[in-house]
Amino acid sequence: MVSPEDREAAAEMNIFLRRHALDQAKTGISRTFVLRDDQAEEPQRVVGYYSASAGHLQPRELPKVVSEQMTIPVVFLQRLAIDKDFQHRGLGTKLLVHFLVSLVRVADDIGVYALVLEPLNARVDAFYRQFGLFPLPEDPSHLYVRIRDVRAWLLAHGHGRLCDTGMRSP
């Protein structure tokens, strides 16, 4: 059953990919990765994508002089979507893990403490919570996970194929 919310969400995901993904990548605002099926009849067809960007969390009332401790650098996973013809095959989950692997690699080199995202609807929210994400304090519309924990998960379950064992802080 497709609800009006699902339709709106799908429309937004499509509009972003068609209209804004390339511009944002060119200006460096965000990066978009697309998933294609190289075995398919139409290997150029995009079957899914995600886009992510760097940002930060900060207290609402900032003092006049902002020190580094007063903002927390994070990565936002802004969109992750699978073409409706390719859903229910676990592709979204695979794409998410692909993103987490590259996120941990990036976080090794630049100080990023957490991944933050805003689920589109209750179903997506439940998915990410079952994955191990938690709501932000006082803000259940956003979920987060610490990079440190993601790295530990990849090490524990990735058969040594997904990330280096050389642990670096944060």
Place this chain on the structure above:
Amino acid sequence: MAPETRTEQVSLRLLPQVKDILKQGASAAGQTLTDFMVTSSIARARELLRDERIISMSQAAFDAFSASLADPETRRAGPRAAHAIKEYAASLREDGTFG
């Protein structure tokens, strides 16, 4: 979501030709003019908000978040994560593609 009552009102004046375009768009989308205007602007608003890259929070929430980052305890992978990571690792090919 539970059905909610629409209590808020917005009134606006349009050029006749603008209203015509909106009506045509609404009929192409199979929606009433009101629904079309509402859903279109909601989609645009969500899109803009999703691209925000700063989240401002109360000092208390910020402190709680900072404390959770500093917590030395590793949080366990959720029930979906362990399985998903195993599957992904198993399906990963040498060239970085997966199947």
